[in-house]
Amino acid sequence: MTILDLSEQEIIRRESLQELRKMGIEPYPQETYEVDTTTEDIREKFDPEQNNFQNVSLAGRIMSRRIMGKASFAELMDSKGRIQLYFNRDEICKGDDKTLYNEVFKKHLDIGDIIGVKGRAFVTQVGEKSIFVSEFKLLSKTLRVLPIVKEKDGVTYDAFTDPEQRYRQRYVDLIVNPHVRDVFVKRTIIVDTMRKMFNERGYLEVETPILQPIPGGAAARPFITHHNALNIPLYLRIANELYLKKLIVGGFEGVYEFSRNFRNEGMDRTHNPEFTVMEIYVAYKDYNWMMEFTETMLEKVAIALHGTTKVAVGDKVLDFKAPYRRVTMIDAIKEHTGIDITGKNENELRKICKDLDIEVDESFGKGKLIDEIFGEKCEQHMIQPTFIIDYPIEMSPLCKKHRTNSELTERFELMVNGKELCNAYTELNDPIDQLERFQEQLKLSEKGDDEAMFIDHDFVRALEYGMPPTAGMGIGIDRLTMLMTNQPSIQDVLFFPQMRPEKKAETDSPEKFTAIGVPSEWVDAIKKAGFLTVSSLKETNVNKIHQAICGVNKKFKFELQNPTIEEIKGWIS
DSSP states (O other): OOGGGSOHHHHHHHHHHHHHHHTTOOSSOOSOOOOOOOHHHHHHHOOTTTTOOOSEEEEEEEEEEEEETTEEEEEEEETTEEEEEEEEHHHHOOSSOOHIIIIIIIIIOOTTOEEEEEEEEEEOTTSOEEEEEEEEEEEEOOOSOOOOOEEETTEEESOOOOHHHHHHTHHHHHHHOHHHHHHHHHHHHHHHHHHHHHHHTTOEEOOOOSEESSOOSSOOOOOEEEETTTTEEEEEOSOOHHHHHHHHHTTOSEEEEEEEEEOOOOOBTTBOSEEEEEEEEEETOOHHHHHHHHHHHHHHHHHHHHSSSEEEETTEEEEOOSOOEEEEHHHHHHHHHSOOOTTOOHHHHHHHHHHTTOOOOTTOOHHHHHHHHHHHHTGGGOOSOEEEEOOBGGGOTTBOBOSSOTTBBSEEEEEETTEEEEEEEEBOOOHHHHHHHHHHHHHHHHTTOTTSOOOOHHHHHHHHTOOOOEEEEEEEHHHHHHHHHTOSSGGGGOSSOOOOOOOOOOOOOHHHHHHTTOOGGGHHHHHHTTOOSHHHHHTSOHHHHHHHHHHHHHHTTOOOOOOOHHHHHHHHO
């Protein structure tokens, strides 16, 4: 990075950095800075009558400054909030040397700098709890300028709200938009609440492979890589289901995992190629038990976050209090289309899709066709938590056949606010049936369905050793967090969502500028003036060019001989 890449403010901050070092102040000190309190502690617990918090040490970022001669105010933000700081020159500099206040504080500290302060709590004449600073120390100098979000009379100005900027520079988003941090704190509470419930029931948290030789456990397109030492292809996991069920075979009664999964699929407000799922498997249970378990879990999560089972999402209020409505997939389709799909073959289902104006691919089998009908015509109507149960067998290759209807499976999906939130089965533990289901998936793959399941022969072998009757459930943590925190997009609940590469401004080589007659020593100054390409130079009025590049020459002290109007005309003619 050169001076040409920097803004005026960034240049000034780098100059302050050098000045501090000349004064013997290290802008990035190595030693520990002891912190014994937080802004929240002082705001909530300081009592002037008790005269507590009279010797405090805290650290954080400068978020505003008001310099008024011998005294100044600043606002400090730490992880718990903000508090006002009061700086008095004679308190900071007790001797004759006032450099620390006059030079360091007033001239070389900037908004965004991280400092440590020691002092005492007090209340200002206007009643604001503050810190009377007795000493301060620079802990980290900022070289970029923070967006300054201002608020007056309840109106916010210059808010850092552009989604692309927020997601790409999440670190800035977290600094200037404190409510964003609250979303991620709540995400942790969600996970902790679930984990506590599972642990109390004696279930074991485990870890399973992310790199897998076979991407099993779901129907999705995987990411593929190659392991050099073994000379084999490996896949980033699309699900952890098969590994967890192998552990049930191994004798654990209940296992769960918060797993990072990866699917090479499209991105939208509910999909990211990398996402988090919690999957849990409990032996000797079925999907009816798992429905009650899921209701209990979501009740606990809602209450932990909001103190109630009612959660506001957009203009709706969702109630997670059990029990939830239960409706079969066939009945749901019948309810919203008037069509009974019972016993329909692939061709009949394809015609139904056509009649309903649902686009389908030739590679789609019965399961995918039914899924498309449900997705297009039913999902959006499921607002309050609703269990969709008893899926057609073609849609559920890992699920046990229904105990009363062999055309169906013992499966449920929980639909909330028009989207699937979790998926659960009475798990298939018949190895012969399982192999046949995998083989049917293979046929779909041969037809061109790139999301069809692979055959995992090791999993079939595990089932041949005997897996007890088991209920399993998977729930998307990202979507759950979206619901529970009223966020419209999955990107708002991921610290670092996947993004396209940043677009870089088109710029011509120095040779292209010199080819039109620009002296080589002027190329950098011309680019600094905003003319990154020869075409942009030629499209601009000659007087504007002259004014701009002469201004840059002076401002950045290039010390070049300014060109004449006639010389510039020669460049762009």
